[in-house]
Amino acid sequence: MEKSKGRSIELFFVDGHPQGMKTATIPFQWTGHVLVINRTQLPKAMARPEIERPGVYLLVGEKDDRPFLYIGETDDVKKRLKNHAAQKEWWSEAICITSNGEPLNKAHARYLESKLISDALRLRKIKLDNEQSPPERTLSEAARAHMDDFLENIYLVLPALRFDFFSENRKLPALKLPQETSSPDVRFVTMVPELRIPAHAILMDEQFVVQAGSGARLDWIGTDGGHAGYQSLFNELVDQGVLVENGDHRIFSDSYGFSSTSAAGAIIKGRATAGPTTWRVEDTNQTYREWEADQLNALPDDE
Numbered sequence: 001m002e003k004s005k006g007r008s009i010e011l012f013f014v015d016g017h018p019q020g021m022k023t024a025t026i027p028f029q030w031t032g033h034v035l036v037i038n039r040t041q042l043p044k045a046m047a048r049p050e051i052e053r054p055g056v057y058l059l060v061g062e063k064d065d066r067p068f069l070y071i072g073e074t075d076d077v078k079k080r081l082k083n084h085a086a087q088k089e090w091w092s093e094a095i096c097i098t099s100n101g102e103p104l105n106k107a108h109a110r111y112l113e114s115k116l117i118s119d120a121l122r123l124r125k126i127k128l129d130n131e132q133s134p135p136e137r138t139l140s141e142a143a144r145a146h147m148d149d150f151l152e153n154i155y156l157v158l159p160a161l162r163f164d165f166f167s168e169n170r171k172l173p174a175l176k177l178p179q180e181t182s183s184p185d186v187r188f189v190t191m192v193p194e195l196r197i198p199a200h201a202i203l204m205d206e207q208f209v210v211q212a213g214s215g216a217r218l219d220w221i222g223t224d225g226g227h228a229g230y231q232s233l234f235n236e237l238v239d240q241g242v243l244v245e246n247g248d249h250r251i252f253s254d255s256y257g258f259s260s261t262s263a264a265g266a267i268i269k270g271r272a273t274a275g276p277t278t279w280r281v282e283d284t285n286q287t288y289r290e291w292e293a294d295q296l297n298a299l300p301d302d303e
Contacts, residue, residue: 009160021045024161030153031101036161037094042085051078054105055098056112059084060163061091063129069165070129071116073109088129095163097154111139111147112154119166124239125232126165186291187282188261192217192269197249199268201279207257208264208275215268216243216250222271230266237267261288 007026014021021041024034037045039061045051055077059070068090074080077096084091097112098104104112114136120128139147155166188201188208197215201208220234237243243250258264261275269278276289286294 007156009157011160015041022161024157025100026153026157030150031099032150032153032157033098033100034154034157034161035096035098037081037096039085039092039094042081042094046078046082050098050100051081051096052076053098054103054109055096056109056116057081057097058095058116058163059088059091059129060093060095063090063127067126068129069120069126071113071120072130073106073113075106075109090129095158095161099150107139108143108147108150110134111136111144112151115147115151116154116166123166123236125167125236188279188288189282190265190268190279191215192249195249199252200282201264205257207259208261209255209257210252210264210268212252212255214252215246216252217268217270218245218249220270222266230263230272233263234267234270243267 007029010025010027012023014023019038021038021044022036024036025032033050035045035048035050054073054075056071056073057077057080059072061068070084070088070091072080072084077098081094081096084094114134117128117130117133118136120126121133158164159167185202185204189198190201191198192215195215195217199214199216200211201214202211203209220231222231234243237256238250242252242254242256244253258267261279262273263275265273265275265278276292277287279288280286281288281291284291
């Protein structure tokens with residue numbers, strides 16, 4: 001497997017604090033420039049030179065008590081934001097994406113807009129205010145490759161700015177759990193107590209991978225407070241067909257990699273769960289926390 005390269009993102013807090021206006025770039029690797037504006041800062045933002053360039057923009061806010069997103073393209077971001085300030089009341093933040101190098105032209109911007117809308121509709125992490133998805137614009141093969149690379153960097157930068165509606169959770173190919181005598185991999189197990197549905201997982205590629213065929217609760221039963229992200233992920237996995245209904249419970253149709261034991265446990269139990277104590281080593285019944293402590297204690301002391 002090819003090792004991923006490290007990347008650096010430069011964040012600049014224009015007002016000296018993270019709640020204010022901020023910019024994001026990838027030095028030496030990307031000509032793109034991202035400017036995030038709170039709506040209350042719109043008059044101040046109008047004086048910035050990058051806001052007068054062609055590009056794409058995202059309006060983020062709430063409507064009907066739920067998160068909403070609008071995606072658009074324009075020859076002049078400044079003029080378009082002025083229009084949306086007068087016409088759309090619900091948005092509270094604007095993400096302006098332009099280029100510090102060769103300016104994006106109309107065809108480039110329309111291609112990016114089409115791709116962004118298409119991906120947002122496919123991922124279904126946030127409701128779109130766009131009435132319809134525009135057709136993908138025709139570009140030359142070289143220009144399309146350049147814009148696909150530009151888009152890839154947008155998707156790298158946005159999560160660093162805490163916008164995760166384009167982050168695609170990692171679904172892994174179905175894995176066969178290793179046999180006890182053929183692999184040193186440690187296997188973990190948990191279950192929904194009242195349903196007695198086992199779920200199995202292993203550590204792989206720095207992710208906690210729940211195995212295809214593992215059981216999970218039929219519905220989310222936890223409260224939203226503090227853990228709305230887990231509930232959103234549960235619903236997303238149902239929509240994607242990763243969690244499929246099977247009588248009074250669900251099962252994982254594919255193996256799925258989670259970033260933590262708690263995230264995996266929450267999806268299985270349908271509520272916020274303390275993963276380090278929920279998961280146990282299948283052979284020894286150690287909790288994940290106890291097993292992890294043994295691994296750390298086994299490391300050589302620093303000289």
